[in-house]
Amino acid sequence: MMKLGEGPIAGNAQAESPLDGLGRPLAIEARGLVKRFDGFTAVGGVDLSVPEGSIYGVLGPNGAGKTTTLRMLLGIIDPDEGLRRVLGHDRPHEVAHAIGYLPEERGLYPAMKAYEAIAFLGSLRGLPLAEGRRRGKALLEEHGLGYAIDRQIRQLSKGMAQQVQLLGTLVHDPRLVVFDEPFSGLDALNQGKLEKMIRGLAARGTTVIFSTHVIAHAERLCDEVAIIAGGKVPFAGKVDAARDRIRPQVRLETRSQDGPWRAAIPADARREGSLWLFSLPDSGIEPLLRALIEGEAGIQSLSIERAGLHDAFVAIAGEAAARALDEDKPEETAR
Ligand SMILES: Nc1ncnc2c1ncn2[C@@H]1O[C@H](COP(=O)(O)OP(=O)(O)OP(=O)(O)O)[C@@H](O)[C@H]1O
Numbered sequence: 262m263m264k265l266g267e268g269p270i271a272g273n274a275q276a277e278s279p280l281d282g283l284g285r286p287l288a289i290e291a292r293g294l295v296k297r298f299d300g301f302t303a304v305g306g307v308d309l310s311v312p313e314g315s316i317y318g319v320l321g322p323n324g325a326g327k328t329t330t331l332r333m334l335l336g337i338i339d340p341d342e343g344l345r346r347v348l349g350h351d352r353p354h355e356v357a358h359a360i361g362y363l364p365e366e367r368g369l370y371p372a373m374k375a376y377e378a379i380a381f382l383g384s385l386r387g388l389p390l391a392e393g394r395r396r397g398k399a400l401l402e403e404h405g406l407g408y409a410i411d412r413q414i415r416q417l418s419k420g421m422a423q424q425v426q427l428l429g430t431l432v433h434d435p436r437l438v439v440f441d442e443p444f445s446g447l448d449a450l451n452q453g454k455l456e457k458m459i460r461g462l463a464a465r466g467t468t469v470i471f472s473t474h475v476i477a478h479a480e481r482l483c484d485e486v487a488i489i490a491g492g493k494v495p496f497a498g499k500v501d502a503a504r505d506r507i508r509p510q511v512r513l514e515t516r517s518q519d520g521p522w523r524a525a526i527p528a529d530a531r532r533e534g535s536l537w538l539f540s541l542p543d544s545g546i547e548p549l550l551r552a553l554i555e556g557e558a559g560i561q562s563l564s565i566e567r568a569g570l571h572d573a574f575v576a577i578a579g580e581a582a583a584r585a586l587d588e589d590k591p592e593e594t595a596r
Pocket residue numbers: 298302303321322323324325326327328329330365474
């Protein structure tokens with residue numbers, strides 16, 4: 262069986278982060294993670310490398326295996342097969358104090374005041390309660406929730422309580438934060454605030470890994486993503502590398518309706534009046550431009566756009582998985 266620490270992954274010391282092939286330290290490394298529930302394979306062999314200080318998205322539709330994967334990384338459940346190393350430790354529990362986790366099922370004690378709830382979550386990760394209370398108040402102030410400091414959780418809206426819980430996952434200043442669908446249940450304004458908070462965490466060197474079924478969040482925020490569908494990861498890596506899996510799209514508007522230039526237009530191009538839409542041919546833009554000019558197409562407008570993450574997702578995970586993502590969308594207020 263493959264062992265972590267082999268090949269380009271250096272360092273056997275327990276607390277040292279392994280390195281990836283590019284020499285970057287990894288906050289999380291997982292190889293071949295498998296989880297079965299009563300014979301059903303929920304996760305069928307997941308490989309992930311999450312560089313330290315990066316924002317990493319686990320992107321997939323409902324039931325894809327996102328939560329199960331995150332739980333294995335956190336040590337909440339053990340994999341049936343495979344290996345994981347988190348912040349340089351093979352047993353994630355040993356570094357629990359350096360990890361913040363927002364589970365998919367939200368919940369705080371209704372009778373606790375907001376700042377106490379934050380302190381309580383911090384105490385579960387080793388932060389003394391008195392310090393947690395002090396930090397809890399400061400965090401609420403800092404994030405525009407000062408008015409909620411002395412309110413009980415039961416007096417807060419669901420979205421507000423979720424923000425309090427989010428602050429509770431950060432109060433002990435973790436090196437790694439794991440958010441399971443953090444944008445669910447937040448309105449557009451608070452989704453924007455959360456995006457800013459995630460960027461702020463990464464800017465301070467904190468590693469953020471989050472699951473989502475909304476491509477727009479992953480596309481705007483993430484350095485790298487794992488695309489997960491049916492418990493498998495058909496792609497893991499840089500967002501740009503995913504987008505490069507499909508060819509750029511050309512939008513061409515011509516004055517001429519017909520002429521020798523038409524030979525330069527691919528046979529599968531879509532036509533809408535004087536507008537042509539097609540994938541950039543393998544030969545690239547220059548031969549296309551030359552043929553259009555020499556063939557007197559009368560170019561009125563021409564744009565070449567790199568594919569978005571949505572199109573890349575369709576190409577990588579398939580139409581069915583993309584449809585499942587789209588079906589999930591309405592509950593979100595993605596921008
Ligand atoms: N404890 C469990 N017992 C049995 N089946 C489970 C259990 N946990 C998860 N599953 C199944 O494993 C699959 C993956 O579930 P998981 O919760 O990891 O998906 P997900 O991508 O997080 O989906 P969602 O976005 O809906 O939360 C699903 O088919 C789910 O029903």
